[in-house]
Amino acid sequence: MSGTDPQLDTVDHGILHLLQKDARNNTTREIGEAVGVSAGTVRNRIEKLEDAGVIRGYVPDINYEKAGYQLEILFTCTAVDPSEALAEDILDKHGVVTVRKLLAGEENYHVTVVGTDTDDVSEIANSIRDCGLEIVRSEVLDEEYIQPFNHFGKEVSQNED
Missing domain, CATH: 3.30.70.920 (Lrp/AsnC effector binding domain/regulation of amino acid metabolism (RAM) domain)
Known part of the structure; x- marks a missing residue:
């Protein structure tokens, strides 16, 4: 996975799916268990995905109304x-x-x-x-509903509900 056009495999897709679902509360160990690799492999893969620009950042989902912006x-x-x-x-x-x-x-x-x-x-x-x-x-706007892009590994992550 180098350059601007990384080749993503099913493990990468599973990692991306779980990060989209909840990047804050999914540990590398839990992600590894879900996609069938070690926590160290998940850490390495995430770093490569970040370096390649596939993962651009991690942004909290803010409820603006509760934060004072009606x-x-x-x-x-x-x-x-x-x-x-x-x-x-x-x-x-x-x-x-x-x-x-x-x-x-x-x-x-x-x-x-x-x-x-x-x-x-x-x-x-x-x-x-x-x-x-x-x-x-x-x-x-009233509500916004977001889900992980379904082509990014839902079927790979074994612990999905």
Whole structure:
């Protein structure tokens, strides 16, 4: 597994599946038992997956409402000049959680923001516009449901419920 295009095997897929399910509470020993290898092998594989850029990071799943941010908004936007620098500028703005740059279409950015109230969200929207985005529409998010990508080893991890 070297370079930018690592060849992943079933053990790697199983490790990725279990990390996506719960990276914080799955120990390397538990992952190893589930995919049929030692804890040391799991540690080595994870390090290689990180070095190859397959695993980009570990992010907590935050309940923003419980953290004091009652509003979670998805802005669908258009950028005349989409670039990596633009995405980074948007991410630097207060309240911005994610920026998704789309490959095609006029509405080429999805920006998720959190705010305490409508005034806060309005200020965030203005800061996004100041970056050069036109906000086409905004939608209040209720719930987001996430699961591990099913092609990454659910069948390999033997201890799945």
